[in-house]
Every structure is written in structure tokens, then in C-alpha cells.
Amino acid sequence: MSDGGAPAGGQAGNGGSGGVSRTLHVPMLARVEGEASMHVVIYDGRVSEVELRIFEPPRFFEALLRGRAFTEPPDITARICGICPVAYQMSACQAIEDACGAIVPPPLQDLRRLLYCGEWIESHALHIYLLHAPDFLGYESAIDLARDHRDLVERGLRLKKAGNAILTVVGGRSIHPVNVRVGGFYRLPTADELRGLRATLADALADALATVALVAGFDFPDLSHDCEYLSLRPAQGYPIDGGQVVTGGPGLPRR
């Protein structure tokens, strides 16, 4: 297949100057969201060329949203990404509520935050255990990793499932939740449904702490970037679901 393949390394002598150049070509980056290839040339031990080609096909969401009713963007934009649909649903809701001057009462904001946390738990467990840990620990995949460390992978899957349980109780389903609407939710979860999450989440806390201990021991490359960072900054807490836009350097106006 033209688009599949493990990294292919090539080595070629450089006539004349005596330097050695090496190329590294990855035709399909694995265990990432989306589709891309990477081409790296190393000359005399230094990277001289990096080409990242993203061939994920465009889907034109900005264009196809025109002419839709204000009620529709939360469902439509969810389809931008099946791994983080809630991020798009929340952004779509907040944009429309902001435009209309609509205020979402604090209890509904809390429920939205709970839904969003469900997605974070699911998505981060997916990334840590199924997408990235195999690279840090030297395996092809989480399934490969499970042959030697089944407990570790099972912990990741358990944590991921706990996030999905929140998404299902609050959002109706974990991928493209059906319960999110501009202004709040179609139906509030019952007290019993929420209580049903308690035991799962108590176990997930222990799994999350074990995860911190695990990844703190990973060998991260010593790398720093000279770039400007962009984030939301809420009055308190993590920048998950709101706040002012702030940057880590000059250039962008504060809103």
C-alpha cells in the first residue's frame, strides 16, 4: 500500500565534503488523530530538513454551517472530531449564547463542565495509554504493550471507560453526544443516574494517580520551543470551558 508503512530509513554518503546524510521517511504517522506523513533529512548529525505533509481531506465546516438554524451547530460541529466532539459542542453553544446575550445558569454550567471532564478523561486516557505510551515504552501498540504489561493497559482502558461513562450519563452517548443544546441540555440526568457514577469515579481517581506516577517516569526529550502560547484564563480552575483569551507573549490582543 502506498500510504502505509513503518519508518523507512535511508543512508547515503555525501561525495566530496565527507559529511553523511540520512533520511527518515514515515509515510503514515501512526497513533495520532488525522493523517500525515513526515520526511526528515539529517546531515552530519544535525537535522537539516523536516517536511510534514498533512493529507487529511478538508471537509469545509465553516462553509457548510452557513444558512443553518442556530440550534444546529452543536450537532454539526461535533462531527469535526469524533475524539473530542464535546469541545466543539461547547464552543458552538458558547458562541451562539454569546451572540444572543444568553446567560446559562451556574448549575447547567457545572453539568457542562462535568460532561467536558468526561471527554478529557476519555481522551487523555486514550492518548496516554493507547497512543503515546507504546512510543515511550518501545512497543508497536497498546495491544503489543499488553502482552508484557496487561495490568497497565487494563488500567488505561478502565480510566478511559470511566470518562465514557460520564459522557454517556450526561450526553447520551460518548461519541457525538445527543443531549447538548444551545442554552443547556435536552434532558437533565436524574440524581440516580449521577449517583451511579460515584463508585466508577472513586476507582478512576486511584487509576489517575497511578497514571501520574507512571508517566512521571517516562523519558521525555529535553526540548523547548521559542513560540507564543495561547490559552483561556478563567477566574479560577483549569482553562477547560471558558475564560479570557491570553497569550504567552506579545502579539495578540487580550479579549
Add this chain to the structure above:
Amino acid sequence: MASPGVTGAAEAGEGAVSRRPKLAVWKFASCDGCQLTLLNCEDELLTVASEIEIAYFPEATRAVVAGPYDLSLVEGSITTPGDAERIHEVRQASRRLVTIGACATAGGVQALRNFADTYEFRSAVYAHPEYIKTLADSTPIAAHVPVDFELHGCPIDKGQLLAVLNAFLHDRKPPIPGYSVCVECKRRGTVCVMVAHGTPCLGPVTHAGCGALCPSYGRGCYGCFGPQDHPNAASLAGRLTFLGMPGQDVQRVFRTFNAAAPAFRAESERHREAG
């Protein structure tokens, strides 16, 4: 490379030649949600992986086992010249090919371009539209190559995916009913949102599979599983009109995630002038 057949060989007994079926998962234009459904089988994933060799699945593994593959799951629609060629390579490498999700079976939400000017879309979104290679239409996989089974949904249902894998492993027909969401709604005991509350609902024309989720949350079905096997979309549209829905809205409810599915497309086109 994944070490082949570790579990299978041990269980097959001495002398038996055991080979786990090889599974490949391919992505075209899509959101990743349907292939994520496989990784969302948290309780079943490691068992599935012991019965099936995951031979090609870039979202899950960097190992690539060469084809041919016993079963290919294909997510996404065809929207670029390169993908229109690649799907033929995928078909050639696959003994069985199953499409998963609204993009692969109907063109997905990106098929809304089929009703508009795609090149205007490209200019509206990108500062340098000339860099963007795209086809005028988003088309389902079956418009390009023969498909052995289509599993509907946006996203597909986890239980149905496991049922399809199981069926193809054992060479039998997947137990996926083609009736409407209404059947699931009745079974669930949900009061009909359209009859009781006048809430517009696509349940009568939509393929079952989600478990009738939306009505259980007090909203109408929005058709994310696409048309059921024998939809009477014209009759439902008449009911929506009777409930007071303007023609342009009737057109729009049929134009979401399965807009290019023939039954939904035809009904939406009947309401073209109504708005």
C-alpha cells in the same frame, strides 16, 4: 511487526495450523469517531485482539502487516483524487470490505457540498484555496468499489460493530436489522415525542441501531443512522409540514449527516422551492 498468532497458536493445539484472521482499518474523509468505536470497546478490545490480528490500523498501531486482509473496515468518504485511487488498492487487498459510519455509507456531513458549489466552499474556508485538492462531491465507498456490508450510524454503535466483526469471523450474515428507530423506541418504552408533544422526529424513516437515544432525551431523532430499509420520507415530510414546519426547515432536517443517502436526498429535493 506484531508477533503473529501468539495466543492463537497456543490454543490451537499441537500440529494445527492456526492463523488469526487479519483485520485492517482504513480512514478516508471522516472524524475518526467510527474507528474510535473499536478502541471504545474497553472491555472487549484485548479479547478481540487475541482472536483477530490487527494487521493495519494506524490509529492504534505503527506495525504494518502486509495484506491481503481477511476483513477491512473502511471509515470515511471519498473527497480527493488521491483517495479515489487509494480505495481501489484497499479493495484489492481485502477479502471482505465493510464500510462503517455515515461518511463511508452515505458521504457524511461533508456531502452537504454536493448541494452547493464546492469551489466556493474552498475559497470561503481557506486563505490559499489553490493548495486544497478536493473533488466536487463527497461520495460513499460503494460508489467506487463493491462493498460487502454497510454498517450505518454517525457514529456507529459499539454493540453493532462487535456483532459485525463476530459475524464476519464466522462467515455468517451480520444480525443488523433494517427497521426504523420507532421499533427501538417502542421496545424501550419511550412515549412518542411526535405524537405526544408534536416534536419533529425522523425516527420513522431512520435506520435503527442507536437504541432510540434522542427521544429518550426528549428530542426528536435527527437521522444520524441514515434511512431505514423502507423509508416513507414523503409521508413523514407531510407530517412535519402539518406540524407547522416551513419547507426550508423540512429540507434541512433531511440534509445533515446522511444528506446524500438516496432517500434523504430525494425528499430534501422535493422541498427545494418550498422555502
